[in-house]
Structures are given as C-alpha cells and as structure tokens.
Amino acid sequence: MKILCCDIEYNVDIRGQGDPLVLLHGFTGSSANWENPSQFLPENLQLIAIDIIGHGQTDSPADVSRYSMSRVVEDLKQILDILNIDLAVVLGYSMGGRLALSFAAAYPERINALILESSSPGLKTEQERRDRRQSDWNLAGFIEEKGVKAFIDYWGQIPLFQSQQLLLSKETQELIEKQRLNNSQPGLSNSLRGMGTGAQPSLWESMENLNFPVLLLTGSLDKKFCTIAKEMNELLTASEWVIIENAGHAVHVEQPEKFGKIVSDFLANRKG
Numbered sequence: 611m612k613i614l615c616c617d618i619e620y621n622v623d624i625r626g627q628g629d630p631l632v633l634l635h636g637f638t639g640s641s642a643n644w645e646n647p648s649q650f651l652p653e654n655l656q657l658i659a660i661d662i663i664g665h666g667q668t669d670s671p672a673d674v675s676r677y678s679m680s681r682v683v684e685d686l687k688q689i690l691d692i693l694n695i696d697l698a699v700v701l702g703y704s705m706g707g708r709l710a711l712s713f714a715a716a717y718p719e720r721i722n723a724l725i726l727e728s729s730s731p732g733l734k735t736e737q738e739r740r741d742r743r744q745s746d747w748n749l750a751g752f753i754e755e756k757g758v759k760a761f762i763d764y765w766g767q768i769p770l771f772q773s774q775q776l777l778l779s780k781e782t783q784e785l786i787e788k789q790r791l792n793n794s795q796p797g798l799s800n801s802l803r804g805m806g807t808g809a810q811p812s813l814w815e816s817m818e819n820l821n822f823p824v825l826l827l828t829g830s831l832d833k834k835f836c837t838i839a840k841e842m843n844e845l846l847t848a849s850e851w852v853i854i855e856n857a858g859h860a861v862h863v864e865q866p867e868k869f870g871k872i873v874s875d876f877l878a879n880r881k882g
C-alpha cells in the first residue's frame with residue numbers, strides 16, 4: 611500500500627495478522643529483501659515492511675534535506691500513526707537499524723522491543739562524521755556520474771560483503787543484485803548524503819537511557835559490526851547480543867533460518 615507522509619509517498623508492504631513487526635531494510639535494499647527471511651518468522655505477526663525514502667517504490671525527492679534522519683524518523687512515526695500502531699517491535703538491518711534506533715530514541719513509548727542487525731548508533735566524534743560525510747558524498751557523486759549499475763557492481767564487491775560471495779548461491783547473489791538495481795540514482799545518492807552514517811547525529815550518548823529490550827544481531831564474519839555490537843551491548847540497559855556463526859553483514863540473507871529462529875525466540879520470550 612502507499613502512505614503519504616507530508617510530501618513523500620511511501621510504499622509499505624503489510625502481511626499477516628498479529629503483533630506488529632516493522633521491518634527496515636539496508637542501504638541499496640527494499641522491502642523485497644524480507645520476502646525470504648520472513649518465511650522463518652512466527653505466523654502470529656503483522657509484518658510491516660517499509661521502503662525507506664529513496665529506495666524501492668518509495669519516492670526519491672531531489673531535496674537532500676528531505677532524507678535527514680530526523681525527517682525520516684518523523685515519516686516513520688506518521689506511518690505508524692496512520693496504521694494505528696501505538697506499539698511495535700522494530701527490526702532494522704544496517705541503515706535500517708540506524709533508522710530504527712533513531713526512531714526508538716525519539717519515541718521510546720512506541721517501542722515494544724528493538725532488533726538491530728549489523729547496525730550502529732552512528733559515529734562518536736565530529737571528525738569521524740566529517741570524514742564519513744566526505745566519503746559518502748564521494749560515493750554519491752560516483753552514483754551520479756557512473757549510474758546505479760556501475761555503483762551496485764562496485765558495492766557488491768566491498769569487503770563487508772565478501773562473505774556473500776562465499777556463502778550465497780549464484781542464484782541468491784543475482785537476486786540481491788536485482789533487488790539493489792531496483793533503486794534509482796537520485797534515491798541512492800541522496801540517501802547517502804541525507805541519512806548516511808556520517809550525516810546522522812551520534813546516538814552513542816543515548817544508549818544508557820534506552821530502557822526497552824534490544825536484540826543485537828551480527829554475523830561472526832563481520833568483525834567491524836561485531837565490535838560495534840559489543841560496545842552497544844555494554845552500554846544498553848536491557849540488551850542481548852547474538853552472534854550468528856558462518857554469517858557476514860547480511861545475516862537475514864546469508865543465514866535466514868538461523869535469523870528467523872533467533873528473532874522468533876526473542877519475540878516468544880518477550881510474550882512470556
């Protein structure tokens with residue numbers, strides 16, 4: 611279904627009935643990424659998979675400021691308001707996890723629990739953020755100069771996704787690439803500029819103030835985000851961290867059954 615948030619038409623895929631679970635994809639992804647892993651989730655859930663601004667079938671405005679994390683947090687709140695969802699579990703992968711955490715920090719009263727897969731609270735220092743904004747703007751320029759196909763070819767080869775070449779079948783790798791190619795040049799380049807890791811405020815200082823349950827998921831092969839998850843787990847007041855063996859950054863892609871079991875167990879334990 612389409613949901614209008616101010617001036618942006620969001621594409622929201624809603625399936626099933628039961629407790630609401632909001633699904634937020636990563637950069638270059640879309641709500642389609644959840645189709646396979648969601649088959650390993652409990653049936654008593656209402657899955658709400660959102661195409662984040664600049665991705666999938668959601669609008670890709672030319673105004674970079676429209677992609678700021680604070681604006682997108684308000685979009686997510688408006689979507690939940692329109693759907694009459696007062697309280698939800700929010701699951702975010704990578705960029706989607708940064709959005710999930712930003713939303714949860716802004717609106718903790720709307721959060722039943724948070725599931726963060728291979729994500730982060732942003733970068734701690736202004737120098738780190740400045741440096742990252744520069745590299746993300748360079749990447750955005752690459753997308754504009756060379757096009758989406760050339761960028762996705764590059765993006766699929768970065769070290770973070772090396773495990774996908776080792777663990778995924780050729781068919782699955784081609785499906786991921788096809789889904790990535792379903793994104794637009796302005797959408798991806800402006801997403802990097804507006805809500806990239808260096809563009810968002812740091813949430814590291816907010817960690818100890820978050821009192822809702824948090825499940826942190828990382829793949830054992832993803833050393834960078836395991837290090838981030840370890841530090842988050844030490845700061846959060848009600849978190850657990852699960853490392854999935856023989857998986858890299860995209861756990862829900864590389865180990866969908868294990869991903870589904872861990873999330874299902876977490877949700878079941880929450881219901882008591």
Ligand SMILES: C=C(O[C@H]1C=C[C@H](C(=O)CCC(=O)O)[C@@H](C(=O)O)[C@@H]1O)C(=O)O
Pocket residue numbers: 635636637638639703704705706708768770805806807834860
């Ligand atoms: C490469 C780094 O950062 C990027 C990696 C992961 C994030 C993401 O959403 C990728 C999803 C995917 O392609 O499967 C992305 C983000 O959070 O926006 C980061 O830019 C890195 O080394 O930090």
